[in-house]
Amino acid sequence: MSYGDVMTTRAIRSAERRAEILRAALEVIAERGYRGASLAAVAERVGLTQQGLLHYFPTKEALLVAVLAERDKWDAMPDSQWRLDLLASLTEYNAMRPGIVQTFSALLGESVTEEHPAREFFTQRYEAVRATMAQVLRAEYGERLPSGLTPERAAPLLVAVMDGLQYQWLLAPEDVDMPGAFRDFLTLLGEAPGVSED
Amino acid sequence: MSYGDVMTTRAIRSAERRAEILRAALEVIAERGYRGASLAAVAERVGLTQQGLLHYFPTKEALLVAVLAERDKWDAMPDSQWRLDLLASLTEYNAMRPGIVQTFSALLGESVTEEHPAREFFTQRYEAVRATMAQVLRAEYGERLPSGLTPERAAPLLVAVMDGLQYQWLLAPEDVDMPGAFRDFLTLLGEAPGVSED
Numbered sequence: 001m002s003y004g005d006v007m008t009t010r011a012i013r014s015a016e017r018r019a020e021i022l023r024a025a026l027e028v029i030a031e032r033g034y035r036g037a038s039l040a041a042v043a044e045r046v047g048l049t050q051q052g053l054l055h056y057f058p059t060k061e062a063l064l065v066a067v068l069a070e071r072d073k074w075d076a077m078p079d080s081q082w083r084l085d086l087l088a089s090l091t092e093y094n095a096m097r098p099g100i101v102q103t104f105s106a107l108l109g110e111s112v113t114e115e116h117p118a119r120e121f122f123t124q125r126y127e128a129v130r131a132t133m134a135q136v137l138r139a140e141y142g143e144r145l146p147s148g149l150t151p152e153r154a155a156p157l158l159v160a161v162m163d164g165l166q167y168q169w170l171l172a173p174e175d176v177d178m179p180g181a182f183r184d185f186l187t188l189l190g191e192a193p194g195v196s197e198d
Numbered sequence: 199m200s201y202g203d204v205m206t207t208r209a210i211r212s213a214e215r216r217a218e219i220l221r222a223a224l225e226v227i228a229e230r231g232y233r234g235a236s237l238a239a240v241a242e243r244v245g246l247t248q249q250g251l252l253h254y255f256p257t258k259e260a261l262l263v264a265v266l267a268e269r270d271k272w273d274a275m276p277d278s279q280w281r282l283d284l285l286a287s288l289t290e291y292n293a294m295r296p297g298i299v300q301t302f303s304a305l306l307g308e309s310v311t312e313e314h315p316a317r318e319f320f321t322q323r324y325e326a327v328r329a330t331m332a333q334v335l336r337a338e339y340g341e342r343l344p345s346g347l348t349p350e351r352a353a354p355l356l357v358a359v360m361d362g363l364q365y366q367w368l369l370a371p372e373d374v375d376m377p378g379a380f381r382d383f384l385t386l387l388g389e390a391p392g393v394s395e396d
Contacts, residue, residue, distance in 0.1 A: 109307010164358025
């Protein structure tokens with residue numbers, strides 16, 4: 001093998017290892033939650049020393065941000081294919097995976113503090129998610145929602161409701177029907193004062 | 199002075215000290231944010247040793263929860279006097295005090311993790327806030343909102359929007375108009391399909 005081939009092989013092996021670590025981290029999160037998802041627990045699951053794991057992810061925050069970014073990729077679809085009813089399905093799906101939702105919500109909370117390593121991730125993510133949601137709303141309603149709001153003005157509300165409901169649901173899963181409440185919000189969005197569209 | 203008088207005087211002095219610490223903590227939060235609000239910084243401001251402060255609040259989390267509970271008392275009014283437009287004013291006011299909003303949002307995030315000391319506070323707070331919001335909505339709209347939702351079903355959405363918008367605003371204050379977005383949501387809540395109320 002040439003030097004270039006060796007480098008390529010190494011890069012592929014490293015990328016595979018990285019993916020394996022992320023899958024293991026997601027499992028540990030699902031089983032033990034945010035606090036239980038220590039670097040040590042993840043390292044053990046993939047047969048690495050903690051030192052070996054640090055080579056891939058220098059901190060717990062870096063690992064968890066990578067897990068959330070990976071989840072976004074799995075949940076993603078081309079912007080043109082998103083629809084509001086798929087968001088409702090996503091909320092239902094999230095209600096079945098409290099570990100990752102808890103990790104998202106806990107890291108989001110930390111990220112608003114000064115110089116937190118996840119701050120950049122969430123800031124960029126929100127910008128992208130608001131833009132995607134505006135597209136989804138435009139595809140559904142055109143330039144104005146029934147309420148008169150533009151897609152750009154309704155998008156932050158859509159995102160806020162999804163995030164805010166997650167906190168209420170995580171703290172009181174018996175009392176808060178997260179998917180039901182989200183569907184209620186979609187009903188609100190679609191209500192047209194004096195306009196009936198069939 | 200009798201033994202009883204001494205105890206009463208001590209209790210009063212202790213309560214005054216506690217209130218003084220909470221005011222100092224709020225100042226430090228406003229100036230330095232969540233991360234800068236260390237027990238050491240608060241102790242220094244009230245002229246206590248850190249050890250002395252620990253007598254009143256054993257951990258940073260306990261102190262911050264007490265600050266948030268105190269803010270709730272200041273923001274509170276009798277349930278019968280809350281109105282939706284006052285919530286809009288509260289959101290505007292919050293946009294002028296990022297330090298305490300950041301502290302609320304960061305602690306809320308942490309609270310969803312296992313056995314966090316703030317979990318009980320936020321769980322109970324949400325239960326109470328949802329009940330208050332349902333009352334506010336009932337006072338405004340009666341048993342059904344224009345959309346057909348009951349006050350109890352709309353209340354979690356109202357709370358979710360307020361909390362969710364805070365995260366977006368804290369991460370991108372230039373891009374997200376938190377009070378404006380909240381007013382948009384109130385418009386959505388008030389929209390009546392086919393019904394016009396003047």
